[in-house]
Amino acid sequence: MTKLLVVESSPRGDHSISRNMTRRFVSRWLEAHPDGEVVERDLMESDLPFVTAPWLRAYFTPAEQQSPEMKEALRLSDELVGEILDADHIVIATPVYNYNVPAALKAWVDHIVRKGLTLGQDGSGLVTGKKATVLLASGGVYTDASPIRDRDIATQYLRLILAVIGITDVTVVAGGGAKVVDMGERTMDGFIANIEPEIERAAAA
Numbered sequence: 001m002t003k004l005l006v007v008e009s010s011p012r013g014d015h016s017i018s019r020n021m022t023r024r025f026v027s028r029w030l031e032a033h034p035d036g037e038v039v040e041r042d043l044m045e046s047d048l049p050f051v052t053a054p055w056l057r058a059y060f061t062p063a064e065q066q067s068p069e070m071k072e073a074l075r076l077s078d079e080l081v082g083e084i085l086d087a088d089h090i091v092i093a094t095p096v097y098n099y100n101v102p103a104a105l106k107a108w109v110d111h112i113v114r115k116g117l118t119l120g121q122d123g124s125g126l127v128t129g130k131k132a133t134v135l136l137a138s139g140g141v142y143t144d145a146s147p148i149r150d151r152d153i154a155t156q157y158l159r160l161i162l163a164v165i166g167i168t169d170v171t172v173v174a175g176g177g178a179k180v181v182d183m184g185e186r187t188m189d190g191f192i193a194n195i196e197p198e199i200e201r202a203a204a205a
Contacts, residue, residue, distance in 0.1 A: 001035055001036065001037055002033045002035070002036040002037070002088050002089070003036065003037045003038075003039060003086055003087045003088050003089075004026070004029055004033070004036060004037070004038045004039065004087065004088070004089045004090075004091065005039045005041065005083050005084065005086075005087035005089070005090045005091065006022060006026065006038060006039065006040045006041065006091045006093065007041045007043065007090065007091065007092045007093065007105075007108065008022060008040065008041070008042045008043060008044065008093050009043045009044070009092075009093065009094045009095070009101065009102050009104050009105040009108070010044070010093070010094065010095050010102070010137075011044050011102075011104075012095075016095065016137070017095070017137035017175055017178045017181060017188065017191065017192075018093040018094055018095050018135055018136065018137040018175070019093060020188055020192050021093060021135040021137065021173065021175055021192060021195070021199060022091065022093040022135055024192060024196060024199045024200075024203075025091060025093075025133065025135060025173075025199050025202065025203045026038055026091075026203075028199065028200045028203035028204060029089075029203040029204075031203075032203060032204045039083060039086075039087065041080070041083060041108075043104040043105060043107075043108055044104065046076070048076065048104060048107045048108060048111065049076075049107070050103075050107050050110070051107075051110050051111075052073075054069070054070075054073050055073050055074065055077070057070065057073075058070035058071070058073040058074045059074065059114070059115075076111065077111040077112070077114065080108065080111050080112050081111075081112050081114055081117050081118055084112055084118065084127060084165075085117075085118075085127065087130065088130060088131070089130065089131045089132070089133070090130060090131070090132045090133070090162075090167070091132070091133045091134075091135060092105070092132065092133070092134050092135070092158060093134075093135040093136075094134070094135070094136055094137070094154065094158075095136075095137050095138070095178075096136060096137065096138035096139070096140070096154045099140075099151045099152070099153045099154065100153045100154050100157060101154050101157065101158065109161050112165070113161065113164065113165060118165040118166070119164065119165055124166070125163065125164055125165045125166025125167070126165065126166055127165045127166040127167055128166040128167075130166075130167050130169070131167070131169045131170075131171075131205065132162050132167045132169065132170045132171070133170070133171045133172075133173065133202045133203075134155065134158050134159075134170065134171070134172045134173070135173050135175070135199070136154060136155060136172060136173065136174050136175060137175040137178045138154070138174070138175065138176050138177075138178060139177070139178055139179035139182075140176060140177070141176035141177045142155070142174065142176055143174075143176065155172055155174070158170075158172075159172070171201075171202045171205065173195060173198045173199055173202055174195075175191070175192075175195055178191065
């Protein structure tokens with residue numbers, strides 16, 4: 001069975017453009033994979049902690065030497081890593097805040113880049129043979145012709161992290177100029193419709 005992991009990071013619920021992009025993606029993906037399974041990881045509901053000193057002590061302690069407290073410190077991180085390893089296709093849906101990803105998504109990254117699990121001791125990525133799609137909503141437009149193209153840090157960062165853990169088959173669907181929805185200049189449906197062909201292609205791949 002083909003499994004899709006969806007990672008949501010917007011705090012805006014139904015008003016989130018990236019979440020609305022996700023809904024279109026999942027709908028099309030299920031049409032293309034009628035027997036597929038969708039696993040959702042909503043970072044707004046996961047109460048994901050930032051990396052702490054106890055977490056780092058547990059991380060750098062060999063598994064066979066970890067105390068029960070250390071294992072508990074890594075429990076959620078282990079769960080997040082397991083979701084990635086079990087998935088065939090990973091979708092990361094995110095808004096852009098100040099040119100980069102929200103803190104919750106950065107925290108997720110810090111929990112899933114794990115030596116011995118997703119990253120080899122030699123620095124090679126262990127998560128191979130999988131696809132990833134990034135659904136990105138931003139107020140700015142970062143196309144190649146844009147004068148602020150060099151500020152597209154979020155896309156560069158996510159591509160880098162995915163490559164580090166071994167995922168190089170990455171599609172980015174950029175919902176640039178999304179502020180027109182917040183400003184009431186365009187409806188949500190109208191905005192999503194403009195990028196729906198890209199969403200459909202990514203979902204059908």
